[in-house]
Amino acid sequence: MLEISNLHASIAGKEILKGINFSVKEGEVHAIMGPNGSGKSTLAQVLAGHEAYDVDLEKSRVTFLGQDLLDLPAEERARLGLFLAFQYPVEIPGISNSYFLQAAMNEIRKSRGLDELDAMDFDELLQEKMKMVEIDPGFASRAVNAGFSGGEKKRNEILQLAVLEPRLAILDETDSGLDIDALRIVSEGVNRLRSPNRAFILVTHYQRLLDYIVPDFVHVLYKGRIVKSGGRELALELEEKGYDWIRTEEDAGAPV
Amino acid sequence: MRGQAVPTTTTEAPVFDLTREHFLRDMRRLAETPAPVWLKKLRMDGETLFAGTAFPHTKMEEWRETNLAPLVETPYYSMTGLPRHTLAGFDTAPCRVDGWINLVFVDGFFDAAVSDASLLPYGAHAGSLAQAMTGPAEKIVQKHLGSCLGKRSAYTALNTAFIQDGPFLYVPQGVELDRPVNFICIATERQENVAAHYRGLFVLDAMARATVAVTCISMGAGGNHFDNVVEEVVIGDGAALTRCEIIDAGATGRRLCTTETRQGRDSRLESFSITLGGAIVRNQLCVMLDGPGAEAHLNGLYLNAEAGLVDNNLHLTHAATNCTSRIAYKGVLDGTSRSVFTGRVLVVPHAQKTDSVQLNNNLILSDTARVETRPQLEIYADDVKCTHGATVGPPPPEIVFYFRSRGVDEKTARGMLTYGFAEDLAGRIPDPALRQKVDGIIYRRFSPGING
Numbered sequence A: 001m002l003e004i005s006n007l008h009a010s011i012a013g014k015e016i017l018k019g020i021n022f023s024v025k026e027g028e029v030h031a032i033m034g035p036n037g038s039g040k041s042t043l044a045q046v047l048a049g050h051e052a053y054d055v056d057l058e059k060s061r062v063t064f065l066g067q068d069l070l071d072l073p074a075e076e077r078a079r080l081g082l083f084l085a086f087q088y089p090v091e092i093p094g095i096s097n098s099y100f101l102q103a104a105m106n107e108i109r110k111s112r113g114l115d116e117l118d119a120m121d122f123d124e125l126l127q128e129k130m131k132m133v134e135i136d137p138g139f140a141s142r143a144v145n146a147g148f149s150g151g152e153k154k155r156n157e158i159l160q161l162a163v164l165e166p167r168l169a170i171l172d173e174t175d176s177g178l179d180i181d182a183l184r185i186v187s188e189g190v191n192r193l194r195s196p197n198r199a200f201i202l203v204t205h206y207q208r209l210l211d212y213i214v215p216d217f218v219h220v221l222y223k224g225r226i227v228k229s230g231g232r233e234l235a236l237e238l239e240e241k242g243y244d245w246i247r248t249e250e251d252a253g254a255p256v
Numbered sequence B: 001m002r003g004q005a006v007p008t009t010t011t012e013a014p015v016f017d018l019t020r021e022h023f024l025r026d027m028r029r030l031a032e033t034p035a036p037v038w039l040k041k042l043r044m045d046g047e048t049l050f051a052g053t054a055f056p057h058t059k060m061e062e063w064r065e066t067n068l069a070p071l072v073e074t075p076y077y078s079m080t081g082l083p084r085h086t087l088a089g090f091d092t093a094p095c096r097v098d099g100w101i102n103l104v105f106v107d108g109f110f111d112a113a114v115s116d117a118s119l120l121p122y123g124a125h126a127g128s129l130a131q132a133m134t135g136p137a138e139k140i141v142q143k144h145l146g147s148c149l150g151k152r153s154a155y156t157a158l159n160t161a162f163i164q165d166g167p168f169l170y171v172p173q174g175v176e177l178d179r180p181v182n183f184i185c186i187a188t189e190r191q192e193n194v195a196a197h198y199r200g201l202f203v204l205d206a207m208a209r210a211t212v213a214v215t216c217i218s219m220g221a222g223g224n225h226f227d228n229v230v231e232e233v234v235i236g237d238g239a240a241l242t243r244c245e246i247i248d249a250g251a252t253g254r255r256l257c258t259t260e261t262r263q264g265r266d267s268r269l270e271s272f273s274i275t276l277g278g279a280i281v282r283n284q285l286c287v288m289l290d291g292p293g294a295e296a297h298l299n300g301l302y303l304n305a306e307a308g309l310v311d312n313n314l315h316l317t318h319a320a321t322n323c324t325s326r327i328a329y330k331g332v333l334d335g336t337s338r339s340v341f342t343g344r345v346l347v348v349p350h351a352q353k354t355d356s357v358q359l360n361n362n363l364i365l366s367d368t369a370r371v372e373t374r375p376q377l378e379i380y381a382d383d384v385k386c387t388h389g390a391t392v393g394p395p396p397p398e399i400v401f402y403f404r405s406r407g408v409d410e411k412t413a414r415g416m417l418t419y420g421f422a423e424d425l426a427g428r429i430p431d432p433a434l435r436q437k438v439d440g441i442i443y444r445r446f447s448p449g450i451n452g
């Protein structure tokens, strides 16, 4: 459903992604690992359509569900079924979680020719999903992420994922900063949402997430390139050897 | 004596003489009508002061950012010689608040026919200053009227010279109003340029409690009307007043309002000033914290749509120890509109343990809107906590992107953000009926595309 070929992107004149290639099929779970600053969040943001990044449109090609993704503004990518759980979700003072999510849901429904949900129907759905990710019902009326703890923000991203039911979800370090209970809740949420026509890309630093959510593929991103791909055993190997293993291997061949 | 009131030494250009002459002519007309001696004297003092005071201009520090030239250059007819209008089918329902006592004023004068009966606890009065001045409440009015007002500008002096009618509220010692009072002030459509000199007086004796609103609206688009308003507010020891002002002068209406408030020991003022529109709107709010432990919470919201100018001018004086003040003004500016915010906080030398916080946040929706925000702290005591902060800018792009990543386009996101920004302030209004009303106005204004 997602094919990325030779993706180049830069910010502030600095090239961050230097030719990314991989594809994701329906139902698959891909994990992306890599040291700090290697470009994992950049990849996630570029796929979501953040305009601060300059994508080299000559070289890069990304298709999603048969459409040219790089041609679409962020909101249309979301309506098509792409979802990004942010590494650092923003706080939106003055707008309640339920109001925000109802708006998002209805924009997506409208774009698919479906009827908008009224406040009552939406509330029912929201309560059900909140139960699923074990979020206190009181959070529905609280301003989006405002004053939430780090873990609460991450769980709130998963709540949005559960409500919006995208085709492809990119989770950017959703496991970071979670205690063991929260990690279990988040993973169970994701596992429940796994389905033959929904795919996931998990950006993570930790093998422990992959104990809960077993990936089909693991990719290692280093200095803007995918330098290794494999099955879940690659994650175990990384956990054991650390990124230095990748660094020495890569930097040995790279010009100084 | 009269001759002395005619200006002989004014500093303005001759073009304004006609404006001044119009006002003086109408004062002479008013002087011929019967009135208590003390009132005639009060008006005369106003007239003398007016005659000797220059109209505001941008070389005066206080008016540097607020160009009143269009107002000063318009010769107005004051409502002394003109026939009074009735509302003739104009629906006041949107201005009313359910369950409140709604009292209607038309072009500056009380209209009993469209007002609710004002059933209040024994000794309390809510209604028309004109009636109060000549009825059983005369002594109360005489005692307080003119007692708070400082020498603010030619326009406040002008207002005093024209004192006739306006909102009046009196709550005796220890009495709590069981229902809030809503003063609705309506400007009718007229051929002439009309000035209405509303004079309001709100007195709460010790330990009294009340909630009041002043709702101003113009029929039609706003026409040429000019509301020149002065309000005096006296809050006695231990008394508490919640006060909400909702101003919509339309696209072309003009309004200058000076509200002078004096607070006694351990008293509390909760003020909400909401400006929805007008070509020139100036809300000057002067608060004197005169007794130890007094508290003032001044909240403001201004939503400038097209080309209007809204000037919120706050003068807050900490004149006693242990007083608390909170100023929170928020604005949304679109089109070529302008906002001027001045938050002057003066702490006198003996006002120790002063606790004052001032915030002015502005959301800018267009490239052509302009904001001037001026906190001015003058602190002469040493044991005080005074802070201020201001923000001016468009909706943060990272937040807009967050919306877009969820399928909500930029326009809708900005609408929702603006609604949230403004609603945050409306949400602090303690009275549920009024809060709902203000919330509805804000919601319709920014109409985020979603089923409520």
Ligand SMILES: Nc1ncnc2c1ncn2[C@@H]1O[C@H](COP(=O)(O)OP(=O)(O)OP(=O)(O)O)[C@@H](O)[C@H]1O
Binding pocket: A011, A012, A014, A016, A034, A035, A036, A037, A038, A039, A040, A041, A042, A043, A087
């Ligand atoms: N706005 C920006 N301006 C300049 N450089 C930036 C900007 N945003 C990101 N970068 C740089 O791009 C590189 C990649 O950042 P990115 O956030 O994608 O890394 P990451 O792999 O997600 O790291 P982490 O594991 O710490 O989350 C870093 O060197 C970062 O400093």
Ligand SMILES: [Mg+2]
Binding pocket: A040, A041, A042, A087, A172, A173
């Ligand atoms: Mg990152």
